[in-house]
Amino acid sequence: MNVLKDILYKVNLNAVVGSTNIAINSIDFDSRNIANNDVFVAIRGTVVDGHNYINVAIDKGALAIICETLPAKLVDGITYVEVDNSNKALAIMSSNYFDAPSDNLKLVGVTGTNGKTTVTTLLYQLFKNAGYKVGLLSTVKVLVDDVEYKATHTTPDSLTINKYLKLMNEAGVEFCFMEVSSHGIHQSRTEGLRFEGGVFTNLSHDHLDYHKTFAEYRDVKKSFFDGLGKHAFALSNTDDKNGLIMLQNTNAKKYTYALKGYADYKAQILENEFSGLLLSIEGSEVWTRLIGNFNAYNVLAIYATAELLGLEKVEILRLISELKSVSGRFQYLVSDEKITAIVDYAHTPDALINVLETINSIRTKNESLITVVGCGGDRDKTKRPKMAHIASELSTKVIFTSDNPRSESPEAIIEDMEKGVEPQNFKKTLSIVDRKQAIKTACQLAEANDIILIAGKGHETYQEIKGERFDFDDYKIVQEFLKQLQK
Structure with missing residues (x-):
């Protein structure tokens, strides 16, 4: 039996009306899911304010209401709890409701603009191959050891997080990334x-539609490390100019990694090819199927994290050599016509630079590099011209197209992008609104040994247009068109 006062443990309460010594069934922040004897948490979202649905929740059987502002009219027999921050209250209550599941795991959080999915997914893979039961909470999927669930957000809501962590407890999972x-x-x-530890990958231009300024975006990332306990480790990439800022106020044990500057964990790129990377990590050579400078950082972060979690160095290097690339992250195929197609999630200026510079550092320059790229609708508009500028500077030919236009006009998004193209690069660019047609055109333009990069959507298997999701998989589509060329 769940008692409200137990679920409110460690929540900062401003006011309580009614009794907290009552048995409750479940917690939810969506009034549509409320049933008899539930607790409704009213959250002020960016679009909807849960406070407007308090009476709906009561009509559906809610016994208790958690809110930031008490309603003007209180209903007899209902317990009202006023808090400063409903999101924070929900997170703490969720942990209490599911019996603090993170206490029974070695939970590692990975944050940064780029590399989060790669680092978490490969850590899952590495620890799984080492013989452990492992959990994963990522953009691409949620894994409770071997059982897969579909992911809906990069970081799910706190109720969902704790629900999955509880499932991990029940499955005997030891590590979660x-x-x-x-x-x-x-x-x-x-x-x-x-958290047992936190990892910082890098910081670049993204989500400024939400955070408004880069400083706010940086400080939000930093607050994750500020909140780590003394028992935890904080691992940061100090080749990134914000790397040391992340460690400034943390109580966790501080560790750094870098390819260029001084750090606790160091690596050097010895060979960089389309088949993979040869790295020297802490003086030992290791071959990995991952490609490019940015993946050298990801591999080093994985190595350092695994060592901080207690794995032996020689074992970690062996496991790194067995890692397979992550879906939609520099995922490539070579056609019979010797055309290389690369699908990558690069949807920020920094990620696009990383991928294009990696390709350019490997290719001979005797072949063309054709880039297909778009920008998402209802998101940070300031990065659109930057993405187009980078693509047109670093490619032989560029096709601007739709990404996930959402509620915006794809033509208007492409116009925003085109503003970033320098006059000398105009002749390199084409604009094709239909993404499938854009990919087909890239395949038709390509000749033997040419390289096609399809950027922006990576692992996504849909395209979001006017509130609807349509099946769309960049990798399958380019594979299909390249096969047609072979006939």
Whole structure:
């Protein structure tokens, strides 16, 4: 039996009307899911304010209401609890409701603009191959050891996080690797969780539609490390100019990694090819199938994290050599015509630079590099011209197209992008609104040994247009068109 006062443990309460010594069934922040004897948490979202649905929740059987502002009219027999921050209260209550599941795991959070999915997914893979039961909370999927669930957000809501962590407890999972987004941190979704460690990958231009300024975006990321306990470790990439800022106020044990500057964990790229990377990590050579400078950082972060979690160095290097690339992250195929197609999630300026510079550092320059790229609708508009500028500077030919236009006009998004193209690069660019047609055109333009990069959507298997999701998989589509060329 769940008692409200137990679920409110460690929640900062401003006021209580009614009794907290009552048995409750479940917690929810969506009034549509409320049933008899539930607790409704009213959250002020960016679009909907849960406070407007308090009476709906009561009509559906809610016994208790958690809110930031008490309603003007209180209903007899209902317990009202006023808090400063409903998101934070929900996170702590969720942990209490599911018996603090993060306490029974070694939970590691990975944050940064780029690399979160790669680092968490490969850590899952590495620890699984080492013989452990492992959990994963990522953009691509949620894994409770071998059982897969579909992911809906980079960082799920706190109820969902704790529900999955509880399932991990029941499955005997020992380690869990979790992507921690700036949205998730800002909305207190990770509050009340006990992290064994935190990893910072890098910071670049993204989500400024939500955070407004780069400084705010940086400080939200930093607050994750500020919240780590003394028992935890904080591992940061100090080749990134914000790397040391992340460690400034943390109580956790501080560790650094870098390819260029001084750090606790160091690596050097010895060979960089389309088949993989040869790295020297802490003086030992290791071959990995991952490609590019940015993946050298990801591999080093994985190595350092595994060592901080207690694995032996020689064992870690062996396991790194067995890692397979992550879906939609520099995922490539070579056609019979010797055309290389690469699908990558690069949807930020920094990620696009990383992928294009990696390709350019490997290719001979005797072949063409054709880039297909778009930008998402209803998101940070300031990065659109930057993405187009980068693509047109670093490619032989560029096709601007739709990404997930959402509620915006794809033509208008492409116009925003085109503003970033320098006059000398105009002749390199084409605009084709239909993404499938854009990919087909890239395949038709390509000749033997040419390289096609399809950027922006990566692992996604849909396209979001006017509130609807349509099946769309970049990898399958380019594979299909390249096969047609072979006939």
